[in-house]
Amino acid sequence: MEVIWFVVFAVLLTGYFALEGFDLGVGLLLPVLGRSRLNRDRMVAAMAPYVLANEVWLVAVAGTMFGVYPLLEGEILFGLYPLVVAMLLCWVLRDAGLWFRRRIDGSAWRGLWDGAIAFGSLGLSVGWGMALYAAATGFTASPVHPVGLMLGVVVTLLFAFHGWTFLGWRTPGLFGVTRSGRVLAVSGLVAALPVLGVLAGAAPYLLEHSAPPATLNVLSVMVLPVAPIMVGAQIWVWRTFRPGKDASRLPSFF
Numbered sequence: 001m002e003v004i005w006f007v008v009f010a011v012l013l014t015g016y017f018a019l020e021g022f023d024l025g026v027g028l029l030l031p032v033l034g035r036s037r038l039n040r041d042r043m044v045a046a047m048a049p050y051v052l053a054n055e056v057w058l059v060a061v062a063g064t065m066f067g068v069y070p071l072l073e074g075e076i077l078f079g080l081y082p083l084v085v086a087m088l089l090c091w092v093l094r095d096a097g098l099w100f101r102r103r104i105d106g107s108a109w110r111g112l113w114d115g116a117i118a119f120g121s122l123g124l125s126v127g128w129g130m131a132l133y134a135a136a137t138g139f140t141a142s143p144v145h146p147v148g149l150m151l152g153v154v155v156t157l158l159f160a161f162h163g164w165t166f167l168g169w170r171t172p173g174l175f176g177v178t179r180s181g182r183v184l185a186v187s188g189l190v191a192a193l194p195v196l197g198v199l200a201g202a203a204p205y206l207l208e209h210s211a212p213p214a215t216l217n218v219l220s221v222m223v224l225p226v227a228p229i230m231v232g233a234q235i236w237v238w239r240t241f242r243p244g245k246d247a248s249r250l251p252s253f254f
Helices: 002-033 037-068 070-079 079-102 107-136 146-170 182-193 191-207 214-238
Strands: none
Touching: 002 037, 002 107, 002 146, 002 182, 002 191, 002 214, 037 070, 037 079, 037 107, 037 214, 070 079, 070 146, 079 107, 107 146, 107 191, 146 182, 146 191, 182 191
16 A cells, blocks of 8 residues: 555656646746747746646645655655745745736736746746755755755756747747647656656655555545546646647636
């Protein structure tokens, strides 16, 4: 049972990086590719249908981690408290930018919230790299370390590349590139490589510090039946908003 739940946790965390990675990547690219307001509207509109569905993966990751690996909760909240708070603030800022950018029609207003999207995406991307470094050291080292910062830069670049690939798939040719779904899947795997490396190194520790078998059995009965619903919702989102269907709509969030 410990192995099954480790696989579930690894799939959820990898899925989050592969899916939310392109959302953050598009946000990172707003100042680069969104030279005009129209292009920024199109970039946000391209990723908008996927944002909430992708964030569900993070909620699932957190729930699984605290249920299956309860000892990690104290280590993460104690050892990474400033970083976790900063990432949460960036998450709120990024999502606020998505919700508020079109509430008022004005260049200054939209510019403010477009900047919030880009800054929040940057903070989350760098923060994830620093958190992965801390996890790789068993939470014994501070995430504010040259290697942690370097890993943050790597994750940021991977997310930006993934976001660029996503735009090439969702809006073919609009931003100078056209990509197939297969290339997008490979890009997602590349974006998830850092977390896959950390999980591979942390596997023995996680397996040894899993919750008792009785707890895992209860979690299996309560959680695993819900998994098909989550997967089905993801499939529905991707089929509904595939290229050619509403890809040119400008509104983002209302």
